[in-house]
Amino acid sequence: MNDSTPNIKNISTKTDTLLLSQTALPATAKLSPDSIAKDTVAQIIYKPSPTKAIWYSALCPGLGQLYNRRYWKLPIIGAGIVGIAYAIGWNSKEYNAYTNGYRDISDNNPKTTSYTKLLPPGTTVDTYGTEYLTSFLKNRQQSYRRYRDLSFISAIGLYFICMLDAYVDAQLYDFDISPNLTIMPPTSSPSFSGAKNIGLSLAFNF
Secondary structure, rough: OOOOOOHHOOOOOOOOOEEEOOOOOOOOOOOOHHHHHHHHHOOOOOOHHHHHHHHHHHHOOOHHHHHOHHHHHHHHHHHHHHEEEEEHHHHHHHHHHHHHHHHHHHOOOOOOOOOHHHHHOOOOOHOOOOHHHHHHHHHHHHHHHHHHHHHHHHHHHHHHHHHHHHHHHHHHOOOOOOOEEEEEEEOOOOOOOOOOOOEEEEEEEE
């Protein structure tokens, strides 16, 4: 046989080797399509986009946290939305009632008596006096207006906090926060006098 003819036994093929995530499997391993698909899916790591997270949160508070898969934050945001919505509704209703009452008692029109609905049961205007009642209604009107404005400010604050939280959470989604501290004695050579050195080394591994 001619020496230039290649030896068939020396020819090797690599079609029986599959690389998944830079890990070579043995040639004798048999891979099924289902096992390959499962291994491939297992290697996929979810990483949210900070831009998408902040836009989702801007669209509706809580959507950014849902996109980041921080499901435990949704009840907190929901409770905040419900509480602030209730505060806005309650303070707005009371503000309108005391505004109407203050306007009616100030116009000296006997037909406008909406302020009587704000009096405690069993009392009349004569019980407190018109001057005192006018001052009281005005003070309560200003108080509920302040509470209503603070409720609106709280709603705006919650809106931007949700956006900021979604953005930061997406940025630090894969940040390793597990404590990894190592304390080891240092290796040092003896001093010139022959005495042993004793020390403490603290290493932070990230």
